[in-house]
Amino acid sequence: MKTALICGISGQDGAYLAELLLKKGYSVCGTSRDAQMSSFQNLSRLGIREQVKLESMILTDFRSVLQVLTKVKPDEIYNLAAQSSVGLSFNQPVETLESIATGTLNLLEAIRFTGADIKLYNAGSSECFGNTGELAADENTPFRPRSPYAVAKSAAFWEVANYREAYGLFACSGILFNHESPLRPERFVTQKIITTACRIAQGSAEKLYLGEISVRRDWGWAPEYVEAMYKMLQHDEPDDYVIATGKTSALQDFVAEAFTCVGLNWEDYVETDQTLYRPTDIAVGRANPAKAQEKLGWQAQYKLPDVVRMMVEARQKGF
Numbered sequence: 001m002k003t004a005l006i007c008g009i010s011g012q013d014g015a016y017l018a019e020l021l022l023k024k025g026y027s028v029c030g031t032s033r034d035a036q037m038s039s040f041q042n043l044s045r046l047g048i049r050e051q052v053k054l055e056s057m058i059l060t061d062f063r064s065v066l067q068v069l070t071k072v073k074p075d076e077i078y079n080l081a082a083q084s085s086v087g088l089s090f091n092q093p094v095e096t097l098e099s100i101a102t103g104t105l106n107l108l109e110a111i112r113f114t115g116a117d118i119k120l121y122n123a124g125s126s127e128c129f130g131n132t133g134e135l136a137a138d139e140n141t142p143f144r145p146r147s148p149y150a151v152a153k154s155a156a157f158w159e160v161a162n163y164r165e166a167y168g169l170f171a172c173s174g175i176l177f178n179h180e181s182p183l184r185p186e187r188f189v190t191q192k193i194i195t196t197a198c199r200i201a202q203g204s205a206e207k208l209y210l211g212e213i214s215v216r217r218d219w220g221w222a223p224e225y226v227e228a229m230y231k232m233l234q235h236d237e238p239d240d241y242v243i244a245t246g247k248t249s250a251l252q253d254f255v256a257e258a259f260t261c262v263g264l265n266w267e268d269y270v271e272t273d274q275t276l277y278r279p280t281d282i283a284v285g286r287a288n289p290a291k292a293q294e295k296l297g298w299q300a301q302y303k304l305p306d307v308v309r310m311m312v313e314a315r316q317k318g319f
Helices: 014-022 041-045 062-072 093-114 147-169 189-201 220-232 251-261 288-297 306-315
Strands: 003-007 028-030 053-056 077-079 119-123 171-175 208-210 241-243 270-272
Touching: 003 014, 003 062, 014 028, 014 041, 014 220, 028 241, 053 062, 062 093, 077 093, 093 119, 119 147, 119 220, 147 171, 171 220, 189 208, 189 251, 189 306, 220 241, 220 288, 241 288, 251 306, 270 288
Parallel strands: 003 028, 003 077, 028 053, 077 119, 119 171, 171 241, 208 270
Antiparallel strands: none
16 A cells, blocks of 8 residues: 655645545545644545544654654655645745745655655646746746746746756656636635625625736646646656646636526626736736646546536535
8 A cells, every 4th residue: 555645635636636545545644734723624525534644744844844754654745735825925925935945845855865765746836937928838838937926836846856857856746727626715716706606696795806807827627637646656757747728718707607607697796806916917827738648648628617617516515
């Protein structure tokens, strides 16, 4: 039986990944800053809370990381932890950089220090590319980060590449484009759209206030994306991969689809709030996931309309 250590198991991706690995017969251990106090609500929602071992670990504390690796002795580590909001990173740039860049470096250094045969998956981000324009970004596209979050993710990406080349570590980064699910917290705009549309459909008199809705992104289904993470660590050679659907849509399309799903016209309920604009934002995010399909046999099955419909249905069922 393989043992997987999932850093950030309480988040959307961590919970779905834990579910996937348990089905594959793994022993799964997850970490949180304080495992005794964390609710691990997403694990409970998926019905797997009792099947997962939990440890307290602070990624920015090397001693803490080393202790957990020594105790758990994982075969695979999935680094999904740290501050995950682009918007919040403008308000918390230091915490964002430390939790992402220093946290990733501590994992890499702990693996190197112990000499253990551990494979590492690192959660990269499409935010590193910045504006792609009409160019579909692939693994060779230069990074042009436009937020503290993207700067931190770019640093972590190059740390992984450096340790792979310098020390021969089996370390991969998945450059994931936007991926959603019912487990998204409401501070993410996609879940905000879904929950507000559903409340309005149930009789709420509120309006949905959004920032720039012309931004374009590639949106996929999170449970599919964790399969790509798993596949990267099963491949013969460590490498980095863009994970996306290959289809880019405007945020306005996401909004329209959500309101259509609940039988409403979005234009009657949505208003612009300029206080929600970011200091710098990405106008267009476009992806070319061909390498993942060729090397890993992974391809997204669900596109934006499917994602929105499944999120609305889950909300209506009270999931």
